[in-house]
Amino acid sequence: MSDAITSEWTFRGYEMVVGLEVHVELATRTKLFSASPNRFGDEPNTNIDPVTLGLPGALPVLNRQAVELAMRLGLAVNCTVQRSTFARKNYFYPDMPKAYQISQYDEPICIDGWLDLPDGFRVGIERAHLEEDTGKSTHVGGTGGRIHGSEHSLIDFNRAGVPLVEIVSRPDIRTPEQAKAYVSELRxxxxxxxxxxxxxxxxxxxxxxxxxVRLPGAEFGTRCEIKNVNSVRSVGRAIEYEAQRQVGMLEAGESIRQETRHWDETDGRTHTLRSKEDADDYRYFQEPDLVVVDPDPEWIERVRFSLPVLPAARRVLLAAATGQRPDAEAILVVTDRDQDAYVLAVAAAGGDASRALVHVKEAFADEGARPSVPAAALATLTRMEIDGELTATQAKQVLAELAAGGGGDARAIAAAKGFEAMDASELETMVDAAIAAQPEAWAKYCSGEGKALGALVGAVMKESRGQADGKAVTALLERRRDA
Amino acid sequence: MSDRITPEAVAKVAKLARLSLSDDELLHATHQLSDMLDHFADIDALDLDGVTPMTHPTPIANVMREDIEMDCLDRDEVLAAAPAAEDGRFRVPPIIGLDD
Structure with a gap:
């Protein structure tokens, strides 16, 4: 996986230059400036109040928890928390009843951080600022809920005023894989x-x-902003399409127009949404209804010390325990699913961390969940594998039984299934029988045709009813061949 | 009158603010805004090195509330006051074309 992230992306000699703006809704109980619930999925327009609706005379009051969560996130991505102010971003749109959005402009709460991708590539973070979300529009008439050709729109203000943090990366990203890894890591x-x-x-x-896009070493090209990118996979697809589109235009002698474009997941293209308004057109000015936010050092340090161990550090711990690279796929998957602590618990209970990692990863691939087995039981199981008492296939069967019963004694289950470490001489007899029964396969294998190995190993597995260790069989065959 | 702002710039600002101005009104607003900019020019003429720009008239900082839910407005009552409503939502004219 690390190779994929660090690998170069170029298209006809051009490289892509990508910066990401990620908006996240903060997990507060109430809105940024009013006490209506911040809750997804409620009946339309039930979480509304005078501030949300921009009714005359309504005044915003800042939610302390939103500030604290913005600080948590900022500190987690190595930002400096600073004195900040709010501004009005003026524009007309029906999902913004005040005709301005309260945001942070020239004095954001968090600045100058960075985020390291699992492979070590560092993406700079320019800023992370607080702002309010808008309402949600549903376009009626026209085709497929699209804004174009619609007859009218319906507005739900439940989301209006929900606290957002916008995290703005520096334009450090050069490949679709880096962009995807950045979004995954930030999430x-x-x-x-x-x-x-x-x-x-x-x-x-x-x-x-x-x-x-640009030729390597050249000045930055004109950029387009791509919206409506709704999954990690789309992030990679959308920027790859867009970069190729821009290269095509430049090669055709055209120039890139700075504009906002809409990613269409179904046709896999970006489409012009609107030409970019100049920042001046928003006529930002200080929000007179809100005062300065200036967290004191004591508050900042309290937040910093309350942060949990972050995913990157957890991957390093898990990697060290299992002898893997921190960006190995199993490490990424198991940490992402919050099962790293479980694997470490198996190791602490005397089990083998590396085998536990494999079992947990496979369980996620097969069942979408980790085996519901106490760490001690999995510890015993992995110990038996390491000691050669169980093959990988047998261990999987025992684990399935343990999980079905919510635990149990791995040894007893293995014994009940008749899984016993095969006697070495017994295995040798089976291998010799397989060689004798398939002289052609044996000859091919000896003459260097690796594919012939499968038939021989398969015969032994069949004879042993799956109890032979495939690795041991292969080793034995190699020894016979080289003898 | 001073010419600190052009009628074209005023027309642009009026458009952004969704104000429809007659030619006379445009001229009038241009005069008024120019006069205001004259006042700011008086301030600009002062030596203000070392004076921190003031963004708020009071030195208060960190006015915040706790993250506690309170009662919301009644939806039916609110929508009854709207020009149009449908399915529990505010009904508004088509959005594309607002800029034209």
């Missing part, structure tokens, strides 16, 4: 520190990608 951190549930499918985490 893992957000969940780990409790800042957000970061569910892309529910919209509590949304990614916009700024994409440009």
């Amino acid at each position: 893992a951190i957000l969940v780990a520190v409790g800042a957000s549930d970061a569910k892309m499918e529910e919209g509590s985490m949304r990614v916009d990608a700024n994409v440009s």
Whole structure:
């Protein structure tokens, strides 16, 4: 996996330059500036109040927990927390009843951080600022709920005023794999520190990608902003498509227009949404209804010391315990599923961490969950594997039985199944029988045709009713051949 | 009158604010805004090195509330006050074209 992330991406000699803007909804109980619930999936327009609706005279009051969560996230990605202010970003849109969004502009709460991808590639973080979410529009009429051709729109303000943090990366990303790894890692951190549930499918985490292309070493090209990227996979697809589109235009002698483009998941393309408004057109100015937010050092340090061990450090621990690289797929999957502590518990109970890692990863691939087996039981099982009492296949069967019973004695189950370490001489007899029964396969194997090995091993496995250790059989065959 | 702002710039700002101005009103607003900019020019003329820009009239910081839910407005009552509603939502004209 590490190779995929670090590998170069170029297209006809051009490289991509990508920065990501990630919006996340903070896991507060209430909205950023009012006391309506911040809750996904409620009946439309039930979580509304005068501030949410921008009614005359309504005044915003900042939610302390939103500030704290923004600090948690900022500190987790190595940002500096600073004195910050709110500004009004003025524009007209029906999902914004005040005709401005309260955001942070020139003085964001978190600045100058970074995030290391699992393979060690560092992506700079320019800023992370607080702002309020907008309402949700449903477009009626037209085709497929699209905004174009719709007859009218329906607005639900439940989401309006929900606290968001926008995390803006530096334009350090050069490949689709890096972009995907950045989003995955950021999501893992957000969940780990409790800042957000970061569910892309529910919209509590949304990614916009700024994409440009250039010949290596040249100045940055004109960038386009890609919206509507709703999964980690789409992030990779959308920026790859967009970068190739821009290269195509440049090669055709055209210039890139700075604009906002919409990613269409079904046709796998980006489409012009609108030409980019100049920042000036939003007429930002200080929000007069809110005062400065200036967390004192004591608050900042309290938040910093309350942070949990972050996913990157957990991967390093798990990697060390299992003898893997921190960016090995099993390490990534098992940590992402929060099962690293379980694997370490198996090791602490005297089990083999490396075998436990394999079992947990396979259980996720097969069942979507870890084996529901006490760490001590899995410890015994992995010990038996290491000691040669069980083959990998047998261990899997015993584990399935343990999981079905919610635990139990691995040794007793293995014995009941008749799984006993095969006597070495017994195995040798079976191997010799397989060689004698398939002289052609044996001849081919001896003359260097690796494929012939399968038939011989298969015969032994069949004869032993699956109880032989495939690795031991192969080793024995090699020894016979080289004798 | 000073010419610190052009009628074109005022027209642009009016458009962004969704204000429809007649030619006379545009000229009037241009005069008024130019006069205001004159006042700011008076401030600009002062030597303000070392003065921290003031963004708020009070030195208060960190006014926050606890993250506690309170009662919401009644949806039916709110929607009854809206120009149009449908399915528990505010009904608004088609969104594309607002900028034209």
